[in-house]
Amino acid sequence: MLSQAKIRYLFTRLNDELSQLGEIGEIGLVGGAVMCLVYNARESTKDVDAIFEPTKIIRRLAEKIGKQEGLPPTWLNDGAKGFIFPGFGREEILNLSHLRVWAPEPKYMLAMKCISARWDTSDRDDVVFLIKLLKLKKAKQVFDLIEAYYPKNKIPSKTQFFVDELFEL
Template identity: 60%
Template sequence: MLSAKQIQELFEVLNQKLFEQGEIGEIGIIGGAVMCLVYQTRQATRDIDAIFHPSHVIRKLADEIATEYHLDSDWLNDAAKGYLRDSFQKEDVLQLSNLRVWAPEPSYMLSMKCMSARWDTHDREDVISLIRHLKLKNAKQVFEIIESFYPKNKIPPKTQFFIEEVFENLK
């Protein structure tokens, strides 16, 4: 598990490696890493789901770091990149000499978490934290946010049930 402090330290190591190679990198973090590093609502996350550029350089350096620090090979991965849309604002998390780290705006994070609506993960707790952060009062407000990023016909029924149950439990 990676704590917020460890995530930041690993990004600093990655920044140094980018500097040594004369490269500039950018990482967009999503999922648990955002909840740890940005919102401090989780103590740790298993890995860092992200999109990154230049991908071949960062992937190679992440492999080196995994070996040096005895981390899982997928400590930094782009497995979720297919789920990202381009319609959100990026908020800077960390700006180092050769590495920029950003996260999606909170409303987009909420939308992503609701769309995935996985019961066997931290999604429920993350959604509750984001609802509180955004000061939302009802499911209708959450659906309006989701529909601002995703077409209504692409929102799965499980998302509706998930959100309704979250608000039932918030009462």
């Protein structure tokens, strides 16, 4: 598991590697890394889901660093990129010499977590945390927020069941 301190350390290592290449990188965090780094909602995450550029260079450097640190080659991955749609605000997390790290605004994080909702992961706890953070009281408020970021045809039916069930508790 990757703690907040370990993730920051890994990003510092990545910054150093980018510096040696004379490259500037950008990482947009999503998922558990945001819940860990931005909200302190959990102590650790199993990996860092993100979008990043330059993609090939950062992927190669992350694999190299992962190997050196005894981490899986996918500790930094872009597996969640299919859930990311444009049109959200960003919050800067780190601004290093050769690496910028940001996270989506909390409303977007909630919408994205609801879209990707999986009961067998930390998604439920993350969604509950974000609903409380945003002071939402009704399922309709959550659905309105989701629809503000995602086209209706991209919202799976499981999202409605997931959110409805949260408000039934």
